[in-house]
Amino acid sequence: MAGGSSQAAPSPAYIVYVPVRFLVVTLVGSVFLAFAVGQAARLFVTGGYEQIPFVEVEEEKGILPHPVMQNGKKVPRTVYTSKHYDTGKSVTSDSLLARQELQSANKEWVECIDSEGGGKICHNEEHPSDPSIEQNEEEEESEHEPAGQHLLVDIENLEGAFLNSKERLARAMMDLVDLSGLTMLSYHCHELEPAGVSCAGVLLESHVSFHTWPAEGVITLDLFTCGPASLVPYIPVVQRLFSIGKSPTFEGEEVEPPHMLWSYKRRGFRNEEVYDAAGGDMYNYLLGVMEFENKTQIAAVKTDFQDVEIFDLIHPRFRTVEQYQKSISNDGSYESKHPELFLPDRIVYLDGVMQSRRYGEAAYHESLVHPAMFANPNPEYVAIIGGGEGATLREVLKHDTLKQVIMIEIDKGMVDMSKKYLPDWNYCGNIAGSTESCFDDPRATVYYQDAIQWFIDHYSPGKESGKEPKLDVIIMDALDPGNNVDFSDLLFDNEAFAKALHNSLNDGGVFIAQTGEAANLEDPSKMNSRERYEFIFKTRLAEAGFQTMKEYEDAHGGFNGVWSFFAAFVNSSTKSRWHANEAEINLAIRKRMRSTTAGKSPLVYFDGATMQSYQYPSKAAEVVFCRTVPDAFGCNRTHGIDPRIYDVPTSDLEVKASLVDSAKHGVFAKVDIVEGSYLAIKEQTRDIFIPPSTYELIYNFTQHPAGYQHSFFTSFLKGYGCGHHYFGGVGRSVDPGLLAFTNHGCNSNYNLGPMQDVNEMNADENSLPERSPLDWETAVNNPFIDRNVRVLMHSLGYANRDIPAGTEIQDNLLNYAGTLEQWKNTVLDLRAQCSTEEEVVVSE
Numbered sequence: 001m002a003g004g005s006s007q008a009a010p011s012p013a014y015i016v017y018v019p020v021r022f023l024v025v026t027l028v029g030s031v032f033l034a035f036a037v038g039q040a041a042r043l044f045v046t047g048g049y050e051q052i053p054f055v056e057v058e059e060e061k062g063i064l065p066h067p068v069m070q071n072g073k074k075v076p077r078t079v080y081t082s083k084h085y086d087t088g089k090s091v092t093s094d095s096l097l098a099r100q101e102l103q104s105a106n107k108e109w110v111e112c113i114d115s116e117g118g119g120k121i122c123h124n125e126e127h128p129s130d131p132s133i134e135q136n137e138e139e140e141e142s143e144h145e146p147a148g149q150h151l152l153v154d155i156e157n158l159e160g161a162f163l164n165s166k167e168r169l170a171r172a173m174m175d176l177v178d179l180s181g182l183t184m185l186s187y188h189c190h191e192l193e194p195a196g197v198s199c200a201g202v203l204l205e206s207h208v209s210f211h212t213w214p215a216e217g218v219i220t221l222d223l224f225t226c227g228p229a230s231l232v233p234y235i236p237v238v239q240r241l242f243s244i245g246k247s248p249t250f251e252g253e254e255v256e257p258p259h260m261l262w263s264y265k266r267r268g269f270r271n272e273e274v275y276d277a278a279g280g281d282m283y284n285y286l287l288g289v290m291e292f293e294n295k296t297q298i299a300a301v302k303t304d305f306q307d308v309e310i311f312d313l314i315h316p317r318f319r320t321v322e323q324y325q326k327s328i329s330n331d332g333s334y335e336s337k338h339p340e341l342f343l344p345d346r347i348v349y350l351d352g353v354m355q356s357r358r359y360g361e362a363a364y365h366e367s368l369v370h371p372a373m374f375a376n377p378n379p380e381y382v383a384i385i386g387g388g389e390g391a392t393l394r395e396v397l398k399h400d401t402l403k404q405v406i407m408i409e410i411d412k413g414m415v416d417m418s419k420k421y422l423p424d425w426n427y428c429g430n431i432a433g434s435t436e437s438c439f440d441d442p443r444a445t446v447y448y449q450d451a452i453q454w455f456i457d458h459y460s461p462g463k464e465s466g467k468e469p470k471l472d473v474i475i476m477d478a479l480d481p482g483n484n485v486d487f488s489d490l491l492f493d494n495e496a497f498a499k500a501l502h503n504s505l506n507d508g509g510v511f512i513a514q515t516g517e518a519a520n521l522e523d524p525s526k527m528n529s530r531e532r533y534e535f536i537f538k539t540r541l542a543e544a545g546f547q548t549m550k551e552y553e554d555a556h557g558g559f560n561g562v563w564s565f566f567a568a569f570v571n572s573s574t575k576s577r578w579h580a581n582e583a584e585i586n587l588a589i590r591k592r593m594r595s596t597t598a599g600k601s602p603l604v605y606f607d608g609a610t611m612q613s614y615q616y617p618s619k620a621a622e623v624v625f626c627r628t629v630p631d632a633f634g635c636n637r638t639h640g641i642d643p644r645i646y647d648v649p650t651s652d653l654e655v656k657a658s659l660v661d662s663a664k665h666g667v668f669a670k671v672d673i674v675e676g677s678y679l680a681i682k683e684q685t686r687d688i689f690i691p692p693s694t695y696e697l698i699y700n701f702t703q704h705p706a707g708y709q710h711s712f713f714t715s716f717l718k719g720y721g722c723g724h725h726y727f728g729g730v731g732r733s734v735d736p737g738l739l740a741f742t743n744h745g746c747n748s749n750y751n752l753g754p755m756q757d758v759n760e761m762n763a764d765e766n767s768l769p770e771r772s773p774l775d776w777e778t779a780v781n782n783p784f785i786d787r788n789v790r791v792l793m794h795s796l797g798y799a800n801r802d803i804p805a806g807t808e809i810q811d812n813l814l815n816y817a818g819t820l821e822q823w824k825n826t827v828l829d830l831r832a833q834c835s836t837e838e839e840v841v842v843s844e
Contacts, residue, residue, distance in 0.1 A: 067184035147268030148226040157256040162244040163212035172241040263290040282352040303413030312344040360558020366606040367554040369395035372512035379472040385451040386478030388414035390426025408451035459504035480516035481534035492533040498540035511568045518564040519624040547572040549781040552614035576728025582608035622783040634784035647678040660743045673803040683737035692729030722816040745810030746834035752811045760830035
């Protein structure tokens, strides 16, 4: 076309006609192909094993049980991931996932599975074999903390075929999870070359795993769960499912039975307000230790007031399972002849805190009871606070002077458990004149009441009913002050209770208590530690009127540390019996204690030498006390003689005619003596020490008509010695050197010892000065004084001013009057001497 353009005609559209048959075939083929691929993938992942219901008991070789949700549980939303590695040592590798197995709502779910040990283990929806349903409900309601429970188990002497069968082991693992009320989500097992099986399971609560050594007959297993529920009740389940023993290969062969070791640990971090730190006593020592050859829970009961748990264990350091087995045989061995020496140790825990144990309870209870009982000359009426085991009662009943012992224990459940599981603790059948059970002794009365309220009701000042007698001894075998539980305030910081305790005792009465683990040198002030209630309690008792206290320790009670005790005395004169010598105490034991039915002493541990070790507190007790009360007497002093201070030797002193009227001899300085110097202090430490009981004996002897010729000795002790009341009654201490001849400096004209404004002329004989140099003799509780008393008795031998040569050395004898009675007599005697109304006592 001229002057124009040309365009190609459009191509016709393509229309494809597809038969319906083709569409159907293509769709069906795609679905089939997808199914085939999925099936192949499933077979690859699961190993080709067919899922089987949980209730099926019979298992084919090579088929492992599937985890199945228990009734009432649902499979949680989870993402399953896995990674498989090639290893030449793994024969097979299997992974299985949990599935939901629904049960009919109208059908009672009952399932029994064969256990490897024989018999059947059953699970019933209405009557479960364990509290798993309730336990899981508690866990759902409890606070979810980053913490859990870890159970570790080792078992030896097992059948090799069992340990090399992943099918049998997997079934045992599944049964353990099910019977423990846990939820298995998935698990993975390897069968190893040449032998052995390793399995690891993922739980909704955490994990379970084990490994086996078939040739050695050993399996190790661990189970970890989150939440507060204890796994200890399921230890017998572990033992039943996995302790498949070896069979003898020939008739008569002796085969070692399965032997299991286990430990149980609390893991993670708990809420400090909820976490029971005291429970660590049981977890750290008993449950958390794997090495104990035998560890069996004998009883676990929750009474109305506390959790009581009792365990038997064999510690390989002291005895073995083999020795125990010999002891119960009749093979003529040493063990069988002395079976009492090879019994498993039995330990009692209350709320996780160790109370006593078979190998140590005698030492503990004797240490608690007898120091107080022998401090009283004739204990007839005794009260026990707590003591539910019955052992404290047992020790009291050994005293023949006893007329009645009242035991006030709030927890009857504890007493019932003790009768059943701790018969040795409350056995009195070997005590002459007693009964089989200590609780049945006619001298014993048991009240199941709150002891605090009982004392307040019966013995508060002004409320005495007269029905209960005044007591000679009170023994508190109850809560440790260091536990710091809700009950601590009511028991230890209770003014009314402290007053009732004091008011219930006779004039020579003694109160004694255990105070838990003893102090260490590194401990802080008690008011800044868990032991603050101990200090508060002692303060309340002092305020109530107890005149003096004594702390002591014993390391033989079987506790994890040294144990501490303290005694409080209504009257300080009672201390004279506390400080009795070894022979005096042993004689008192022989005279007072009821013998055993075999005619022997009923005491296992306590005697005179033991009591002497209790007479002074430990160095750590002194140090911690001074940290608690830094301004207490002696806490800012040096201990003993300071070697940096010059000590004037006796060669620089001389004895000649005294310048004091009515005195014949005196001590004079031969050289100039500088202020602050010691005067023959080393000699003073070797004094002639007469304790109160000995001085009383000497005095009584001189009063006898046949002893008149020896009266000079008492005159010597009185004239040249210094009186002391610290040890109870009146005692004397005589300086063995020249200073024994020093006279009293009248009208404050003295140059030996501390300066005082009070002298014999201006002193009020009816009132001790506010700060007497010897006020330490009347301190209620001061471990520094108790440990340094003999040093303090000679701490006044220093020059309080410069003493020129030729000057007579004179002392202030008022310094040695420590009690009001002694003060009055000393003031009147010295006033008369300084007025030249009479001569000094000793003038020869």
